[in-house]
Amino acid sequence: MGWRFCTLKSFPNFQREGFDCGDEEINNYLKNLVETADEAGFSRTFLMIYESGEAKVYGFYTLSASIIPVKELPDEYRHILPFPIPALLIGQFAIDKVLQGQGISRKLLADAYRRICLLFEQEIIGFQALRVDTRNDVAKEFWLKQGFVPFKKNKRSLFLPVKTILRELEI
Amino acid sequence: METLLLTIVIILQIVLIFMILQREYRLLPEGLVVRYQPQSLQEKTERAQVGSENLWDNPPPASEELKLTVAEFKSKYDRSESWDGDFVL
Numbered sequence: 001m002g003w004r005f006c007t008l009k010s011f012p013n014f015q016r017e018g019f020d021c022g023d024e025e026i027n028n029y030l031k032n033l034v035e036t037a038d039e040a041g042f043s044r045t046f047l048m049i050y051e052s053g054e055a056k057v058y059g060f061y062t063l064s065a066s067i068i069p070v071k072e073l074p075d076e077y078r079h080i081l082p083f084p085i086p087a088l089l090i091g092q093f094a095i096d097k098v099l100q101g102q103g104i105s106r107k108l109l110a111d112a113y114r115r116i117c118l119l120f121e122q123e124i125i126g127f128q129a130l131r132v133d134t135r136n137d138v139a140k141e142f143w144l145k146q147g148f149v150p151f152k153k154n155k156r157s158l159f160l161p162v163k164t165i166l167r168e169l170e171i
Numbered sequence: 172m173e174t175l176l177l178t179i180v181i182i183l184q185i186v187l188i189f190m191i192l193q194r195e196y197r198l199l200p201e202g203l204v205v206r207y208q209p210q211s212l213q214e215k216t217e218r219a220q221v222g223s224e225n226l227w228d229n230p231p232p233a234s235e236e237l238k239l240t241v242a243e244f245k246s247k248y249d250r251s252e253s254w255d256g257d258f259v260l
Contacts, residue, residue, distance in 0.1 A: 006257045044255070051259050077226055106236075107260050110243035118254035128227055147234035160237075161230040168233045168241040169248060 002051035021094035
């Protein structure tokens with residue numbers, strides 16, 4: 001069975017009540033705040049639903065513009081320009097508990113990477129890295145496995161040069 | 172005596188102006204600040220930064236998990252597609 005990934009705008013009447021990723025704060029975000037955040041321009045939300053078009057949402061993520069402060073860059077990533085590194089923030093990333101542990105989150109992340117690559121290659125926005133701000137060790141471990149690098153001081157935040165993904169696409 | 176004092180003041184001002192001109196102005200993310208770096212240290216820092224710049228252009232190899240994730244959409248990746256359109260996987 002395939003999965004469809006779409007914007008919140010293109011699927012506004014999704015069924016959210018049954019969504020449970022195991023984190024009440026993220027559940028609450030999807031149920032009560034997601035439209036407000038999108039309308040205010042804080043983020044763009046992408047939903048994961050069954051390809052058949054069933055209204056229930058099984059996962060979602062958000063993208064926002066962000067930066068990586070110079071002081072948070074590990075020495076080997078210090079840039080010749082003394083400015084913050086422009087980045088895309090994967091702000092929320094969650095999948096329903098019924099699908100956790102089955103590798104489905106990889107598909108959700110694949111959609112995020114695909115859109116990020118398109119944004120970069122179509123020169124819609126300029127950025128050099130992806131950024132995530134994790135809430136716990138489990139989430140941090142997930143991103144570390146993807147190759148994300150922890151910030152120098154704030155170890156809960158991590159980044160990945162976008163060219164790591166683009167290069168992998170070209171191989 | 173007055174002439175001597177005036178001469179000393181002028182010399183001190185010339186020395187002060189010379190010292191100010193030796194300082195380097197740099198724009199940092201937190202705002203416009205003045206930072207002094209001896210020339211040789213600055214050159215050393217720039218050399219190190221040029222080396223690290225390559226990590227942005229040539230980052231370390233992708234992790235196994237990242238390779239698997241990219242493999243999920245690689246065959247369907249179309250550079251001309253709309254970035255916010257629907258996608259099926």
